[in-house]
Amino acid sequence: MQVVYLLAKGIFWISLFLLLLGLWRPWVVLWWLEYQNRLRVIKYYGSIMTVAGILWLITKGTRLY
Template identity: 55%
Template sequence: MNFVQQLSLYISITAFIFLILGLYRPWAMLWWEDVQNRRKVIRLYGSIASVAYLAHWIIVLLDA
């Protein structure tokens, strides 16, 4: 369970870093999309970061 907890934390940190990079230069983070804008970056990487961080804390609370 510790591995999944750390993995979800690392995924949320990575998604947050990608979110910051994508706000500066959206093309770098959404190169596969036809239209790259900051709203899509926030929607994609913000939701990944939020869900992974929430999963991390659920696992922490269940493990305690």
Template identity: 50%
Template sequence: MNFVQQLLLYISITAFAFLVIGLYKPWAMLWWEDVQNRRKVIKLYGGIASTSYIVYWLMFFIIK
């Protein structure tokens, strides 16, 4: 279980870094989309970052 917790933490940190990069240059993080804007960056990477961080903390409190 410790591996899954670390993986979720790394995913949330990486998604947050991608969110920051995407807020500066949306094209760099949404190159496959037809229209790249900051709202899409926030939806995609913000959702991934917050969801994985919440699941990380839920697993932290359930296991301990």
């Protein structure tokens, strides 16, 4: 469970960084798409961040010290 906790935490922070970067310059984080806009950045990286954040919060209580 510790591995899932650390992976979810890392993915959360990386996707938060990419989300904020994408709101500033969408073409930097959505370079593979033909058409980039801020709504797509929120859709892609926001959904990844939400799932990772929920998983991080669920596994936070089961963390071993």
